[in-house]
Amino acid sequence: APMILAAIISAASFAIPFLLYHLVVEKGWRIRLVTAKQDKQREDTAADEYTGETGSGDEAEDESPAPEERADNIPAEREDAVAIWYSSKGKNQLNRIIASLHSRGIYECWIRKDGICNFRSDRGYRRAGIFHDYPGTSAAMIAKLLRNEGLNAVDQGKYLYIAWAEE
The missing domain is CATH 1.10.287 (Helix Hairpins)
Known part of the structure; x- marks a missing residue:
């Protein structure tokens, strides 16, 4: 034992x-x-449901916007949030990344949904930078903003493809 x-x-x-x-x-x-x-x-989900409107105490508390009104407000608010992110953070950081890549002779990059920016090199794919607070679900809106800046930008689902002209 x-x-x-x-x-x-x-x-x-x-x-x-x-x-x-x-x-x-x-x-x-x-x-x-x-x-x-x-x-x-x-x-x-909670942030998407919140419309940011506060009522005066005279209104009934259980009143909420109709689904049509909510559908109109959320994309407008999301578009505003994307525009604010792009103008405050994204544009400056993207310009620095583009200048860095351009100086190395690279004229395209990809941004993943999580904000990681990659480019193709002779040794494979390399990281160019990370966009903090990147709204990856709104890549189509960001592509539209980038096209307004003169860049070639296409939302490809998992990636936002960005290209610029050689000078």
Whole structure:
């Protein structure tokens, strides 16, 4: 009996660190990431539903805009938010990235939905920069703004393709 007990304790002391590593590092990180994604999706949904209007106390509280009115307000608000992001952050950073790539003889880049800007080089794809707070779901609106600036911009679904002329 003491030999069997010693074998069980030895096996458990050997297996516990591997089990903890598996549960905490491998599974734990995945659970945290999924939870963070779900929280972000909830915040995005709540932000989309919020219209920003406050009523005067005389109105009934359960009145909400009709679905048609809400559909008209949300794209306009989203378009305004994209325009504000582009003018305050995106335009300056994109101009710096374009100048840097242009000086190396590169005349195109791609921006992923998560804001990572890549370009093609002789050694494969390389990162040119990261756009923080990039509204990737509104890439078509950003492409329209970039075309107004004289750049060739096309929303290709997963990527926003940007090209500029050689000088």
